[in-house]
Amino acid sequence: xxxxxxxxxxxxxxxxxxxxxxxxxxxxxxxxxxxxxxxxxxxxxxxxxxxxxxxxxxxxxxxxxxxxxxxxxxxxxx
Numbered sequence: 001x002x003x004x005x006x007x008x009x010x011x012x013x014x015x016x017x018x019x020x021x022x023x024x025x026x027x028x029x030x031x032x033x034x035x036x037x038x039x040x041x042x043x044x045x046x047x048x049x050x051x052x053x054x055x056x057x058x059x060x061x062x063x064x065x066x067x068x069x070x071x072x073x074x075x076x077x078x
Contacts (some may be wrong), residue, residue, distance in 0.1 A: 003039055003046055011077045017069040019078060023060045040078060
């Protein structure tokens with residue numbers, strides 16, 4: 001599977017499991033999150049995650065909430 005890097009997780013953001021990301025391309029702004037997962041490399045393997053909320057912050061940042069991440073301890077692992 002060929003993956004296109006589009007963002008980097010910068011930090012855990014709040015108590016609901018949101019993360020702050022830095023986008024390396026504008027692709028996520030036009031992405032249909034409800035149909036396709038994004039993949040995060042975890043322990044060297046691509047793991048699919050569905051995005052439930054995406055709010056842009058500044059010119060290349062965003063707050064992202066993943067479907068299965070619901071607390072800071074899990075978001076910090078990412």
